[in-house]
Amino acid sequence: MSSKARIELPPKLIPVFSGPARYRGAHGGRGSGKTRSFALMTAVRAYMFAEAGVSGKILCGREYMNSLEDSSMEEVKQAILSVPWLDAYFDIGEKYIRTKNRRVSYAFAGLRHSLNSIKSKARILIAWVDEAEDVSETAWIKLRPTVREAGSEIWVTWNPEKDGSPTDKRFRKSPPVNSRIAELNYTDNPWFPPELDEERLNDRNLLDDQTYAWIWDGAYRENSEAQILSGKYRVAEFTPAADWDGPYFGIDWGFSQDPTAGVKCWIHDQRLYIEHEAGKVGLENDDIADFMIARLPGIESHAVRADSARPETISHVKSNGRDTRKCLPRIVGVEKWKGSVEDGIAHLRSYREIVIHPRCTKTLHEARTYSYKVDRLTGDVLTDIVDKNNHYIDASRYALAPLIKRRGAAIVQPLRM
Ligand SMILES: Nc1ncnc2c1ncn2[C@@H]1O[C@H](COP(=O)(O)OP(=O)(O)OP(=O)(O)O)[C@@H](O)[C@H]1O
Ligand SMILES: [Mg+2]
Incomplete structure (x- = not known):
């Protein structure tokens, strides 16, 4: 390559294409620049x-390919046309792409x-499998x-x-040696188009x-x-309106391992909205009210429902040495019963959706990870x-305690308070 020849890649792909390797690859969400770069x-x-x-040949493979239209041919053409010195070097026809000196040509195939016809294709220099x-x-x-040519490579996107x-399994869980x-x-693609961002x-x-x-962050599609x-919650910004029910406040006590966790939520149109969260490991009893007041707007003047397992904490937070600026005077412990966790979950799942404000990152993490045991x-x-x-899920259950019916009955219509 002449010393002036330049092409631009997303920075994360520089190490992928630096130095020798038998396998090169990239995985991730939509619009990240994988296809174009490879x-x-x-x-x-x-x-x-x-x-x-x-x-030899550059083989562009996919699992299925019925016609050239299903292939990566168009992507390769676009990539070549976008770089003048490559454009000048290739001969691009309707059904072929090859170097003008005819030494290297592209082949497109469905794996x-x-x-079998791939096996007989002579001298594959690079096999790139997209999708x-x-x-x-x-x-x-x-x-x-x-x-199998000396120096041949397999590329995977x-x-x-x-x-x-x-x-x-092959390329991510236990990648081959020399890969x-x-x-x-998309956040790694400097040319991420505005249309896709929309x-x-x-x-x-x-x-x-x-x-x-799954679509945008390259996560597995696990439901x-x-x-x-699963399937019940999503993240979205929102502003509670005057006709929403609530706010409802709940607190779950923790200390050394677990956070003391509080939430502020609302109900509207059979949806549960989690608007604010506040939590900390090692929060001292004296500091709880202050901490929550600073992060859960309005908590000091509303009913607050908390885990009843720690009556002394509740009593402390309620009066806090009669420093009325630092207490939650309307806090109460919520009743528990055999099956109250399951009944609470049934209640949470009975909403059309649980909408989590993007600022509530810990609640979101729990919504993703709170699980049943697996054999x-x-x-x-x-x-x-x-x-x-x-912890934040429990705080939400406590917040909604008066609405939760015993014995797992599905509640579709939340009560108005
Ligand atoms: N080197 C580049 N120069 C200019 N634009 C680029 C470049 N790389 C990517 N883009 C832009 O980013 C868009 C998305 O890139 P690309 O199609 O390669 O992503 P992808 O990761 O293969 O996405 P998908 O998962 O949807 O197949 C392209 O349509 C193009 O607009
Ligand atoms: Mg692609």
């Missing part, structure tokens, strides 16, 4: 091979149905020994979906949090049955609840 680099490498007198999440184990097994898919693989998301912001409002994280609030041997989801990741 397409561009195939052309750079085709240029380098051809200049070095090496002839599922054309594996690789759906590539089967069989295809990977057959492809690898097919790419994909949007993760299933934790443990063949591609996930350079990075995670890339789509992203729409999805932020429309989709539940897990689906959003695991073990997650207690260690079979993977079956059990009925027992893992007593972890539940």
Whole structure:
């Protein structure tokens, strides 16, 4: 390559393309620049091979490809056209792409149905598989020994979906030796187009949090049955209106391991809105009221419902040595009963949605991670609840205690207070 030849890549991909490797790859969410960057680099490498007198093919594979239109051909063309010195070096036809000196040409193939013809394709220099999440184990097994030229490489780009898919296992869970693989998301793409950002912001409002994280943040698409609030919550900004029910305040006590956690929430249109959270590990009894007043607006003048397991804490916070600026005079302990946790969860799940304000990051984390136990041997989801990741969720249950019916009856219509 001439010393002036330059191309630009998202910075996270620089190490992926630096130095020797048998495998290079990137996984992540939509619009992160994976396809464009790898397409561009195939052309750079085709240029380098051809200049070095090496002839052969760049194979662009997908699991399924019925026609060239399903292939990466258009992406490769666009990438080449975008860089003048590459554009000048390639001959681009309707159905082919090759270097003008004809040493290196592109081939496009569906791995599922054309594996045998791929095997006979002479001298594959680079095999790049885009949209690789759906590539089967069989295809990977057959492809690898097919790419056998000295210095040949296999490139893989994909949007993760299933934790443990063949591609996930091979290239992410236990990547092969001599591989350079990075995670890339839209925040890593310096050319992330405004049109896509608009789509992203729409999805932020429309989709539940897990689906959003799958599409845009490169997360697995897990709607695991073990997650207690799966499919129920999403993140969105909101401002409570005058006709909303609430606010409702709840506190769960912690100390050395667990945080003392409080929430402020609302109900409107059969939706639960979590507007503010406040929590801290090691919060001293003397400081609780002050801490909550600073973070949960209005808590000092409203009813506050808290875990009844610590009556002495409740009594302390209620009067706080009669310093009325630092107490929660209307705090009460909430009743517990056998099955009250399950009944509380049934109540939380009975809302059309639980909308979590983006500032409530710990509540969001719990909404994602609060889980049922899973059988260690079979993977079956059990009925027992893992007593972890539940402090802000518990605070929300306490906040809503008067609305929760005993014995797991599904409550669809929250009461007006
Ligand atoms: N090097 C670049 N120069 C200019 N624009 C770029 C470049 N890389 C990416 N882009 C822009 O970012 C957009 C998204 O990139 P790309 O299609 O490669 O992302 P992707 O990660 O493959 O997304 P998807 O998961 O949707 O397939 C492109 O359509 C293009 O507008
Ligand atoms: Mg892509």
